[in-house]
Amino acid sequence: MTLLRALLVCLVTLVLSSAAVPPSMADDLQDTINALADGSLKDRAEKVDALLATGDPKVVPVLSQLADGNLYVRKADNRVFLTESAGKNFTLTDPVSGEVIPDINKRTLDKIKANNSLRRQIRDGLSLFALNSPDPAKRLEAAETIFKAQDASALPAIEARLAKEQDPEVSAFLEEARAGLVLSSDASESDKLAAIDVLREKGGRQVLSMLTAAAEKGEGAVRDAAERAVVAIERVLAIWEGVQNIWYGLSLGSVLLLASIGLAITFGVMGVINMAHGEMVMIGAYTTFTVQQVIQSTAPGLFDYSLLFAIPIAFLVAGAVGFVLERGIIRFLYGRPLETLLATWGVSLMLQQAVRTIFGPTNKEVSNPSWMSGALDLAGLSLTWNRIWIFFFALAVFGLLFLLLKRTPMGLQMRAVTQNRNMASSLGVRTPWVDAFTFALGSGIAGIAGVALSQIGNVSPNLGQSYIIDSFMVVVFGGVGNLWGTLIGALTLGVANKFLEPFAGAVLGKILVLVFIILFIQKRPRGLFALKGRAVEQ
Amino acid sequence: MSSKITKIAAALALTTSLISASAAFAEDTIKVGILHSLSGTMAISETTLKDAMLMLIDEQNKKGGLLGKKLEAVVVDPASDWPLFTEKARELIDVNKVSAVFGCWTSVSRKSVLPVFEELNSILFYPVQYEGEESQRNVFYTGAAPNQQAIPAVDYLMAEEGVERWVLAGTDYVYPRTTNKILEAYLKAKGVAEEDIMINYTPFGHSDWQTIVSDIKAFGEAGKKTAVVSTINGDANVPFYKELANQGIKAEDIPVVAFSVGEEELAGLDTAPLVGHLAAWNYFQSVESDANAEFIDAWHAFTKNDKRVTNDPMEAHYIGFNMWVKAVEAAGTTDSDAVIDALPGISVPNLTGGYSAMMPNHHITKPVLIGEIQDNGQFDVVYETAGLVPGDAWSDYLPDSAKLISDWRAPLSCGNFNTETKECGGKGN
Numbered sequence: 001m002t003l004l005r006a007l008l009v010c011l012v013t014l015v016l017s018s019a020a021v022p023p024s025m026a027d028d029l030q031d032t033i034n035a036l037a038d039g040s041l042k043d044r045a046e047k048v049d050a051l052l053a054t055g056d057p058k059v060v061p062v063l064s065q066l067a068d069g070n071l072y073v074r075k076a077d078n079r080v081f082l083t084e085s086a087g088k089n090f091t092l093t094d095p096v097s098g099e100v101i102p103d104i105n106k107r108t109l110d111k112i113k114a115n116n117s118l119r120r121q122i123r124d125g126l127s128l129f130a131l132n133s134p135d136p137a138k139r140l141e142a143a144e145t146i147f148k149a150q151d152a153s154a155l156p157a158i159e160a161r162l163a164k165e166q167d168p169e170v171s172a173f174l175e176e177a178r179a180g181l182v183l184s185s186d187a188s189e190s191d192k193l194a195a196i197d198v199l200r201e202k203g204g205r206q207v208l209s210m211l212t213a214a215a216e217k218g219e220g221a222v223r224d225a226a227e228r229a230v231v232a233i234e235r236v237l238a239i240w241e242g243v244q245n246i247w248y249g250l251s252l253g254s255v256l257l258l259a260s261i262g263l264a265i266t267f268g269v270m271g272v273i274n275m276a277h278g279e280m281v282m283i284g285a286y287t288t289f290t291v292q293q294v295i296q297s298t299a300p301g302l303f304d305y306s307l308l309f310a311i312p313i314a315f316l317v318a319g320a321v322g323f324v325l326e327r328g329i330i331r332f333l334y335g336r337p338l339e340t341l342l343a344t345w346g347v348s349l350m351l352q353q354a355v356r357t358i359f360g361p362t363n364k365e366v367s368n369p370s371w372m373s374g375a376l377d378l379a380g381l382s383l384t385w386n387r388i389w390i391f392f393f394a395l396a397v398f399g400l401l402f403l404l405l406k407r408t409p410m411g412l413q414m415r416a417v418t419q420n421r422n423m424a425s426s427l428g429v430r431t432p433w434v435d436a437f438t439f440a441l442g443s444g445i446a447g448i449a450g451v452a453l454s455q456i457g458n459v460s461p462n463l464g465q466s467y468i469i470d471s472f473m474v475v476v477f478g479g480v481g482n483l484w485g486t487l488i489g490a491l492t493l494g495v496a497n498k499f500l501e502p503f504a505g506a507v508l509g510k511i512l513v514l515v516f517i518i519l520f521i522q523k524r525p526r527g528l529f530a531l532k533g534r535a536v537e538q
Numbered sequence: 539m540s541s542k543i544t545k546i547a548a549a550l551a552l553t554t555s556l557i558s559a560s561a562a563f564a565e566d567t568i569k570v571g572i573l574h575s576l577s578g579t580m581a582i583s584e585t586t587l588k589d590a591m592l593m594l595i596d597e598q599n600k601k602g603g604l605l606g607k608k609l610e611a612v613v614v615d616p617a618s619d620w621p622l623f624t625e626k627a628r629e630l631i632d633v634n635k636v637s638a639v640f641g642c643w644t645s646v647s648r649k650s651v652l653p654v655f656e657e658l659n660s661i662l663f664y665p666v667q668y669e670g671e672e673s674q675r676n677v678f679y680t681g682a683a684p685n686q687q688a689i690p691a692v693d694y695l696m697a698e699e700g701v702e703r704w705v706l707a708g709t710d711y712v713y714p715r716t717t718n719k720i721l722e723a724y725l726k727a728k729g730v731a732e733e734d735i736m737i738n739y740t741p742f743g744h745s746d747w748q749t750i751v752s753d754i755k756a757f758g759e760a761g762k763k764t765a766v767v768s769t770i771n772g773d774a775n776v777p778f779y780k781e782l783a784n785q786g787i788k789a790e791d792i793p794v795v796a797f798s799v800g801e802e803e804l805a806g807l808d809t810a811p812l813v814g815h816l817a818a819w820n821y822f823q824s825v826e827s828d829a830n831a832e833f834i835d836a837w838h839a840f841t842k843n844d845k846r847v848t849n850d851p852m853e854a855h856y857i858g859f860n861m862w863v864k865a866v867e868a869a870g871t872t873d874s875d876a877v878i879d880a881l882p883g884i885s886v887p888n889l890t891g892g893y894s895a896m897m898p899n900h901h902i903t904k905p906v907l908i909g910e911i912q913d914n915g916q917f918d919v920v921y922e923t924a925g926l927v928p929g930d931a932w933s934d935y936l937p938d939s940a941k942l943i944s945d946w947r948a949p950l951s952c953g954n955f956n957t958e959t960k961e962c963g964g965k966g967n
Contacts, residue, residue, distance in 0.1 A: 069912060111918075113920065116698075116793055116814045117699055209760045365805065375784055384785060456777055458806060507739055
């Protein structure tokens with residue numbers, strides 16, 4: 001196999017510089033491609049190598065389609081085609097002649113299967129082709145793949161490309177890929193020392209394992225340099241790990257904040273022990289699902305913006321449910337916390353079962369829009385986009401809510417009613433309606449949280465239950481009736497959780513946080529930011 | 539206050555009685571109990587099995603019933619509540635007089651109902667893959683034992699992917715803990731070093747996977763080929779796979795092989811970034827066989843929804859139900875003792891194009907399939923064991939269990955016979 005690779009490398013450089021392929025070779029190519037369809041997955045590896053060895057650029061689409069699962073064989077004559085799905089049927093393209101055959105029934109075709117090792121083999125093999133691609137992004141990707149694959153036979157191809165490469169970024173990557181290979185080869189000491197310097201600059205875990213191996217095997221100056229580099233890289237990694245933990249903690253904290261901020265209104269400000277809070281979050285998530293379904297069937301082009309539509313709709317839907325809940329049940333139970341708890345818990349069960357009946361018990365797929373998928377690679381960190389967005393979204397929701405409470409007449413009335421109901425009432429505030437709208441606001445915010453949480457977790461009827469305990473924990477810890485407390489409480493719990501997790505494990509970490517909160521509440525029964533003033537005495 | 543509570547209680551009682559009374563009593567039918575949660579956390583998985591059982595019973599009735607009588611399904615809802623499982627099982631056997639019960643999903647629910655089946659001498663068919671280490675006279679295990687799922691999957695990764703470093707990630711309860719204990723012993727026996735195994739447990743419904751996924755990534759960048767063996771259960775899988783995809787862990791680099799992720803679980807996910815991650819089961823919907831095509835068509839027709847997927851536990855019920863039918867026909871009665879004696883040795887077609895047989899240890903023979911996730915939410919079978927694998931109740935890789943065997947035929951009639959001390963009752967039940 002290594003021999004084949006070496007042969008292939010020479011051929012790639014040769015063929016890519018030469019012009020068209022003579023017709024007899026085209027026939028051979030057709031046969032080699034058609035042979036892919038025969039035999040088991042194991043035999044296919046050899047055939048892929050044979051194709052790679054032809055060095056013909058025409059095998060590139062064949063192999064990448066094979067890796068993507070789009071390569072089919074026509075049952076009638078065992079010819080292999082590239083395919084594209086067009087409605088119920090396929091459009092076939094002949095890999096050699098480029099002839100296009102539209103509208104072919106799927107049943108007349110068989111898929112040529114690939115597995116992981118085959119896909120890996122294709123990826124590594126094609127990276128050598130891509131090394132000479134005109135697109136710098138592709139060359140960059142190829143250099144990275146070669147670096148990861150650590151296949152010594154790729155060295156001549158890298159060096160050939162390095163001599164020609166104009167793009168400085170690609171050059172840097174190629175240098176690193178070359179350094180990795182030089183280090184594990186039997187090159188001279190000076191070459192190896194230079195390679196260690198290059199790798200030390202790059203850093204990261206994979207380099208670390210390469211250098212550790214080099215330090216074990218090497219002698220004299222090489223070993224010393226490798227060991228020094230290992231220490232340096234480990235130090236940098238440790239720092240990044242700390243930064244990463246803080247970010248993970250903040251991100252978990254922002255999720256907690258989103259989940260609990262609605263509760264900070266209904267429970268914190270109004271004092272209603274609202275066990276149905278989690279179900280408001282769930283309603284928000286299901287609203288997102290419904291909005292995505294509608295957009296997909298009516299205007300697929302708008303799909304990337306589906307969340308923007310979902311946010312106000314989820315606010316209105318969850319808010320409306322909250323409004324009905326307050327008017328229909330909770331207003332009869334003010335001042336009777338135990339009964340409120342039981343009644344809202346009953347409502348939560350009813351809402352769950354209602355959703356189960358309407359949407360079915362299974363999970364629903366809520367897709368991430370493209371701008372929320374993938375990760376942002378920042379030096380030693382990889383921050384996933386969905387978490388970044390949710391972090392800022394949580395802060396934005398918090399900020400807006402804060403402004404609403406402190407700067408608008410409605411917020412003023414809400415605060416007046418919760419601080420001194422009788423006084424507010426005698427000043428002409430219609431307290432029952434303020435109650436209803438406050439509760440609707442809290443529920444609506446929970447619905448918005450559901451939109452965000454649908455991006456990172458399950459959308460199932462049980463969604464709310466997994467957040468309800470955490471939400472109460474945050475609100476109680478932060479201090480009932482204080483929005484700042486909720487913010488600080490959520491972020492503190494998030495960071496504490498993430499710093500405990502690497503040492504204690506996820507299960508024990510969670511228990512430790514709970515124990516900590518219980519002890520904390522013993523010391524400060526009113527939470528982090530206790531509410532001062534007359535309201536407390538009531 | 540008290541009057542209100544009484545009213546609520548009365549309303550609740552009324553609804554429950556309505557549900558259980560929906561299966562009307564009639565003379566001359568054979569009753570079959572279905573004990574699957576239709577509400578609560580497990581409803582997500584178990585509701586499908588209830589539907590599958592209703593379909594199987596319906597089909598059998600169209601074929602003329604059993605022993606000249608019609609079959610009648612009695613459906614109860616244990617609501618994902620383990621003590622309620624015990625109560626509902628008792629209700630099915632004592633009040634409804636069912637001849638056999640098909641049900642349970644989690645191991646804890648099975649353990650809760652075991653004493654009831656033993657005491658009232660009835661029959662339970664358990665359709666889900668489980669941790670093994672059990673063999674009970676009244677229970678027939680049609681799901682996979684660890685040697686029919688976990689061990690072949692690990693073998694595949696070693697042989698085909700050349701995996702040398704292992705992450706065993708699971709939800710913190712009995713099935714993952716026992717399975718991982720068996721796997722750890724197996725890997726060490728195969729010469730894998732202690733530092734090349736990372737074991738990680740998470741709570742039920744865990745949703746923040748950032749730390750664990752980045753740990754896995756770091757663990758996998760140590761220069762040796764790494765794979766994750768996942769016994770993560772149910773709801774926690776969706777955020778786990780989303781995080782894997784977002785952090786850019788591709789199946790070509792670090793494949794994840796899962797034992798609790800089937801077609802049903804993938805329905806809640808965009809699978810495009812997950813192509814190539816693996817699952818080990820004894821059945822996939824994508825398996826090409828006539829029996830399977832017929833089964834899928836019947837399922838779509840029965841549910842009036844051609845998007846509903848089929849999965850492994852459904853096949854287990856298909857096998858278990860047909861075995862029970864055959865055993866009842868052979869015994870000529872639905873009497874528990876006669877049927878329990880008739881079941882071992884019965885062989886029925888499975889959906890993968892072969893036959894599965896009930897063995898004396900009350901486990902069945904099955905093929906083991908390894909599938910890779912495709913972008914359409916289905917699995918492509920990439921490996922299949924050469925023959926059928928018989929289920930092993932007691933693992934050979936745990937020192938305590940290695941010497942135990944199970945054989946419910948006379949004269950042994952024992953679920954945990956110790957081959958060293960020659961005594962029944964070495965361990966477990």
